[in-house]
Amino acid sequence: MTASAPRRVAYDVLRAVNESDAYANLLLPTSIERARLTTADAALATELTYGTLRRQGTYDAVISIAADRPVQEIDPAVLDALRLGVHQLLSTRVASHAAVNESVELAREGGRAASGFVNAVLRRISRDTPGDWMTRVEDSARSDDERLGLVYSHPVWVVRAFRRALAAEGRTDELEALLTADNASPRVTMAALPGLGEVPEEARRTPYSPLGFRLGGGDPESLVSGSDGRVRVQDEGSQLAALALTRAEPVRAGERWLDLCAGPGGKTAVLAAEALAGGASLEANEVSPARAGLVRRAIEGVPLDVPVSEADGRVRASESPDMYDRILVDAPCTGLGALRRRPEARWRKSPADVPSLTELQTELLSAAVVALKPGGIVAYVTCSPHLAETSGVVSEVRRSFGSSLEELDARAVLTEISSTDPRLPDQADGSKRAQLWPHRHNTDAMSISLLRKL
Template identity: 50%
Template sequence: MSDRRAPRDPRRDDRGRQRGAARSRGEGHRTSQAPSQRRRRTDPARTAAYDVLREVDGSDAYANLVLPPLLRERRISGRDAAFATELAYGTLRLRGRYDAILARCVSRPLDQVDPDLLDVLRLGAHQVLGMRVPAHAAVSETVALARDRVGAGPAQMVNAVLRAVGRTPLDEWLALLADEAPDPVTALATTGSHPVWITRALREALVGHGRSPDETRDLLDADNAAPRVTLVARPGLAGPDTLRQEADDADVRLEAGRWAPTALVMAGGSDPAGLPAVADARAGVQDEGSQLVTLALAAAPLEGADARWLDLCAGPGGKAALLAALAAGRGATLVANEVQPHRARLVERALRAVPDGVVERVRTGDGRELGAETPGEFDRVLVDAPCTGLGALRRRPESRWRRTPSDLGELTVLQRELLAAALGAVRVGGVVGYVTCSPHLAETRLVVDDVLRRRDDVERIDARAALRDVLVPGAEIDLGAPDGGAAGLDLQLWPHVHGTDAMHLTLLRRRR
C-alpha cells in the first residue's frame, strides 16, 4: 500500500478556516437547530414588528402611529400586515405576562438583558404562547430575527430560552404565576399583563361604579383583546347607508354598531381611509363609547336656548366633528378649543366637511382661561379632559407600561381646573359634560365631587338616562347597579361589558 497522500483540496481549507472563524465568534457550536433555523434573515412581517417595539421603547412612540406607515413604506400588506400587527400589538399588550415567564427561563435578571434582545424574546414568547404559530416555526423564525438584528451569540440564547418557554403550555404557566403571586391582585396583574397599581385601580373603579370586583379578570382580558375599527357616520354629512354603499364598492364589510346609531364596525383588517366618506371627513374612525358620550351630552335636557356649544379640549377632533354635525342639524354653532397647535390642526382637518357657519372658530389656547374670557356664553360644554387613558389600554397597548401612579397628581389638578373653567363658560340652565377615557375614581367621581364641593350653583343630572335616549331602538344596556348617588347618575362604559373603551361621563347643570 502506498503511503502517498491525496492532494489537499483548497476548498476544504477555506471551509475549515471559515468554521474556525465562526467558532471564534461563538457561531460554531453544535445546536439542535435545523438548517432553516440557522439562516440569518427572517421575514419582513417579523422584522417590522421588532422595529415597532424598538421604536416604542427607544423613542416613547405609540405603536398605532408607527406601524401603519412602516407597513406602507415596506409594502407589507394582506396577511403579512395582519401578522405583523398582531405580533407587535399582542407582544406589547402581554409584555408583563411574558416577562414573568421569561424571567423563569433566562439565567440573569431581565433588567440585565439588553433591551433589543429582550424585545426579540418577547416577540418569540408571543408566537409560542399567544399566536397560532407552530412552535418549531416560532423558534426558528425568532432565532433568525435575532441573528439578523442582535447577532449570532444572542441567537443561541434565544433558541434555548424559547425552547424552555415552549416546554410548558400557557395554562400551566399562568397557574404557576398565580400560585407564586403574594396576593390575589398581584396574581391577576401578572397573569392578566397589567401593572399591579392599574389592576387595583380598575378593580376599585368597578366597585365604585356599581359593578362586582369579580369582573376584574374579564376587564383585563378585554384590554388584551385586539379591538375592531369602529367608524362614525356624522349626521347630515354621511349616513350609515352611505358608508355601507361605499364599503360594498370597496369590498369592505361593515356591521352596525351595538349601541350608537352612528356607529359601524369594520370587519377584518381593511384600511378605513379607503372609504371616500372617511377620506373627506364626512365620517371618521371613533370608538363607539366615544360616540355614545358625545351623543348623550347633545341629548341632555336644557333649560332655554340651545344655540352655542363649546368643546373645551377638542384635539384630535373626533368628538368635535360629531358635535359639529349634530349642531348643524339644530341650527347651533360650535367653538373648538385645543391647547396644542399641532392637535388644533388635526381638529381643523376633522371639521373640514362641516357646513360653513357651524364652526365659529378653532381656538388654540389654554382651556382653563375660557371660563373667565367667555363667562356664561355657552349652552353646552364638553370637557374631554386629558387623563391617564386607562380606559383605552386595548388601543394603546404600550400606555400601561408607561403610566405611573405619580401621573395622577398632575392630571387630576388639570382636570379640576378644566371642569371649573367649563362651569364658568356655561350659562345658567346650560349643561357641561365631563368626559374621560379612564374609569379611575380619582379622575372621575373624585374630580367632580371636589369641584362641586366648592360651589352650590351646580347639580348632577342623569347621564344614564341621556345615554338611553340615544341608543339604537330596542337596545338593552347593562350600566351596573345604581346606588342612588353619583354612581346612579354618572355613566361608565366598560370594554368587557359594552365592547367599547371605558369612557366616563358626568353631566352637570348650572342652576344659577
C-alpha cells in the same frame, strides 16, 4: 438569513414604543406602508405588535423564569426580540422553529452572545406548553392582585383601580372579564356623522350609538376616504360621549358650544354635525398644535365654520365667563379605558401620574363651569374608569361651586339615546355618572358626567 418583513416591522415598532415612547397606533400603519407589506403580512405584523404589547407583563414573567434572571437585567433590544418570540410560541399558531429562528435573527444585531441567549431562552420555553408556563407564572405571584396582574398582563395598581371602579357599581365579580377584554383586539367601529354621513346598507348598526355601525369585514379606509370625512372610524363610547352633551336636552337655534380639549377631533366632528343640524355654533380648542391640526382635519367634512384655538384650556375657558350653552371637557387622563387600542399605555402610566392629572382635570372642569351661561351644560368625559379621575373630580368641582351646580342623569340620557338599554347601574357615591366598559358594552371604558350651571 434575515427576519421576515412582518416580524421586522413588528420588532421595529416595539423598539420605538419601548425606547422612544412612540405610539403603536400611529407608528404601525406608516411602518406597514413603508415596508409595502401585503394584506396578509400587514395583518401578521399588526397581530405580532399588538399581541406582544398587550401581553408584555405575562411574557416578561415567563422570560424571567426561563432566563433565570430579572428582565431588567436583559438588554432592552434583546428583551423585545424575546417578547416577540414568546408571543409567537405561547399565543399564536406560528411553528416553534420559525418563532425561535426569526427572533434569533432579530437579536443577532446585538452580537453572537445576544443571539445565542435568545436561542437558548426561547428553546427552553418551546419545550413546555402555554398551560405549563401560566402555571409557573401564577406560582411566582406573591399575592392575588399580583397573580391577576401577571396572568392578565396589567400592572397591579391598574388591577386595583379597576376593582375599585367596579366595586362602585357592586360588580367586582366582573374584574377578570374586564382584564380579559383589555387583551382582546377591538372590532372596528364606524360612525356616520348625523345628517351628513350614510350608513352602508350591508352594515350592522351598533347597539347604543345611533351613529355607529360595523362592516362585515375588509379595510374601512376606502369608505372613510370616499365620504369626505363624513364617515369615520370612531369608538362607540366616544360617539356617545359627544351625543350625551348634544342630546341631554333639545338644542335651541343660536346656542354657542365649546369643545375645550378637542384633540384629536373625533368628538368635535360629532358636535359640529349636531350643531349644524340644530342651528348652533361651535368653537374648538386644543393646546397641542399637532393635535389641533388633527381637529381641523377631522371637521373638514362638516359644512360649518368651526374656529380652532390653541390655548391652555383653563385660560381659554376662564377668560370667557357666562358665554357658552354647552361645553365638552374631554379631559387628559391616564387612558386606562382604552387599553385595547393603546396597550402600551398600561406600561407607561403609574399611580404617581394620577394626582397631577386630577389637578388638571379639576382645573379644566372648573374653568368650563365659569364659561357656561346660567342654565348651560358641561359634559365631563374621561377615557378612564379610575375613580379619582371620574367621580373624584366631579365631586371636588361640585363642592367648589356648591348650589350653583347640579348634576344631570347621564345614565338616563344614554339610555334614551340608545336603541338597546345599556343597563348602567347606580354609582356607590350617589352620582348620576355613566360608566361604559369594554367587557360589558364593547366600548372603551368611557366615563360621562353632565353638570348644569344654575
